[in-house]
Amino acid sequence: MQDLFNTVWPYVAALIPSVGVLWLFAVVMKHIVEGDRRERAALAEWDADQGARDSAAAQPHSERDAESDPVG
Structure with missing residues (x-):
């Protein structure tokens, strides 16, 4: 057993x-x-929030333009 330990231990130590x-x-x-x-999940969440803000900001302008348009 001691001989096996002395033979194997240098390889294990290496x-x-x-x-x-x-x-x-x-x-x-x-x-x-x-x-x-x-980071990718946070960036996707941030992009979704920015997209929602942009669409919310664009929505009143388009509704206002449609209401003030005499032809439409």
Whole structure:
């Protein structure tokens, strides 16, 4: 058993830093992707609000123009 431990441990010790860096990379990428998703959702919500404001602002003008138009 001791011989197996002495034989395998150097390989395991050599892989630990690589596994740690891989884990760190995965965590960072996960946060980047989640942040991007939240930012895109917030931007879509902002665009929808701006579109609603623009259409609400344009609506009274078009109604006013239709009411004041003597031909229409």
